[in-house]
Amino acid sequence: MGIIHYTNRGKYTIFQVFTDIASWLVVDILGLSRATKLGDALHFFIEDTTKIFFLLLVMIYVIALLRASMNLERVRDYLAGKHKGVGYLLAASFGAITPFCSCSSIPVFLGFTSAGIPVGITMSFLITSPLINEVAVLLLLSLLGWKFTVLYVVVGMSIGILSGVFLDAIKAERWLQSFAAKALVQGKEASLSVKVAHISALSLKERHNFAKEEMLEIFARVWKWVIVGVGLGASLHGFVPDGWIQEHLGAGQWWSVPSAVLLGIPLYSNATGVIPVMESLIKQGLPIGTTLAFCMSTVAASFPEFILLKQVMQWRLLAVLFLLLLSAFTLIGWIFNFLTPFI
Amino acid sequence: MKEIKVLGTGCAKCTKSVEVITKIANELNIEVHITKVIDPEVIMAYSVMTTPTIIVDEINVHSGSIPHREAIIRWLKG
Numbered sequence: 061m062g063i064i065h066y067t068n069r070g071k072y073t074i075f076q077v078f079t080d081i082a083s084w085l086v087v088d089i090l091g092l093s094r095a096t097k098l099g100d101a102l103h104f105f106i107e108d109t110t111k112i113f114f115l116l117l118v119m120i121y122v123i124a125l126l127r128a129s130m131n132l133e134r135v136r137d138y139l140a141g142k143h144k145g146v147g148y149l150l151a152a153s154f155g156a157i158t159p160f161c162s163c164s165s166i167p168v169f170l171g172f173t174s175a176g177i178p179v180g181i182t183m184s185f186l187i188t189s190p191l192i193n194e195v196a197v198l199l200l201l202s203l204l205g206w207k208f209t210v211l212y213v214v215v216g217m218s219i220g221i222l223s224g225v226f227l228d229a230i231k232a233e234r235w236l237q238s239f240a241a242k243a244l245v246q247g248k249e250a251s252l253s254v255k256v257a258h259i260s261a262l263s264l265k266e267r268h269n270f271a272k273e274e275m276l277e278i279f280a281r282v283w284k285w286v287i288v289g290v291g292l293g294a295s296l297h298g299f300v301p302d303g304w305i306q307e308h309l310g311a312g313q314w315w316s317v318p319s320a321v322l323l324g325i326p327l328y329s330n331a332t333g334v335i336p337v338m339e340s341l342i343k344q345g346l347p348i349g350t351t352l353a354f355c356m357s358t359v360a361a362s363f364p365e366f367i368l369l370k371q372v373m374q375w376r377l378l379a380v381l382f383l384l385l386l387s388a389f390t391l392i393g394w395i396f397n398f399l400t401p402f403i
Numbered sequence: 404m405k406e407i408k409v410l411g412t413g414c415a416k417c418t419k420s421v422e423v424i425t426k427i428a429n430e431l432n433i434e435v436h437i438t439k440v441i442d443p444e445v446i447m448a449y450s451v452m453t454t455p456t457i458i459v460d461e462i463n464v465h466s467g468s469i470p471h472r473e474a475i476i477r478w479l480k481g
Contacts, residue, residue: 167447
């Protein structure tokens with residue numbers, strides 16, 4: 061079984077310009093050969109950062125333009141009173157397309173809860189949200205190709221949906237902090253008395269303003285992550301000997317997946333930073349499953365976030381949630397490593 | 404005197420919002436009472452989901468970002 065190449069760089073001829081920029085800077089200006097480790101790593105770094113920065117600026121603007129009228133209040137009103145069966149799927153889908161700052165997790169959790177939305181559905185939303193967002197999908201598409209992107213989105217949503225179903229099945233609401241539990245009960249009875257004022261249709265100018273602010277804000281937040289992520293990816297690319305990863309951390313070693321998940325916990329990053337690292341790891345021959353597991357654990361299971369959730373959940377529920385995510389990521393890793401030869 | 408509350412569970416933007424409002428109030432020489440609300444139970448009672456949210460005299464005037472200068476001046480003078 062050879063290494064499967066998920067990177068289809070050749071197909072995206074529009075991205076050739078970034079390869080050329082990198083070659084020009086590294087070879088012509090700095091006089092380094094791409095055959096040297098430093099030259100190769102630097103080339104990778106420049107090509108990826110310029111490409112990612114360009115994509116981020118253009119695509120965030122376009123996407124924000126389209127989703128200017130989308131907001132959390134609408135999502136909540138929509139989810140409240142939905143049948144449970146579709147609730148999880150809808151919540152995970154909204155999680156994927158509605159952005160919110162992780163510092164807003166608590167108000168979002170309480171907002172949903174006090175509208176009477178079951179804990180599981182709320183958690184489907186909150187778990188999917190950091191895993192999938194437009195920036196992540198964009199980076200995956202450009203760096204790892206569409207197959208991997210589809211795989212990632214399907215897996216991310218499934219984890220969100222199944223975790224939600226599981227949490228409701230074990231009656232997780234028992235372990236909320238008492239004020240949150242009370243709000244949930246009241247919310248169910250009141251069936252959403254607080255309606256949000258009608259939002260009038262946005263003019264094109266308002267959409268443009270929203271998109272411009274969104275673009276600048278997201279860019280200001282993530283550019284450092286891109287540099288760090290691509291930098292790490294570039295050093296892996298240039299300095300880890302070819303075949304080393306495949307030999308030592310290949311699909312044959314079952315323990316490599318849980319190790320990758322554990323390693324991801326203290327490493328906190330958002331998806332933007334971790335995707336360039338994934339690209340590099342996969343090219344070096346790290347199995348897809350192990351890479352996915354590592355990435356998801358880095359993005360979705362971090363201690364600072366969990367400590368925040370303590371304000372609304374008891375330790376017991378936090379522990380359940382944490383273990384749930386870790387086992388889900390490990391399982392995903394194993395399944396994908398097992399399936400890779402057949403894809 | 405204006406009573407301004409900045410709701411948020413300790414995010415960087417919330418702290419920044421308090422700073423900006425305080426600074427502008429000082430510039431305009433308007434006396435205000437600014438409180439930072441971090442208790443999730445209280446935040447829930449205002450039924451807001453994006454932070455920072457700015458409450459001026461018990462009215463929710465702004466949500467989800469650091470407010471613009473013009474908006475702050477409007478609230479302070481209003």
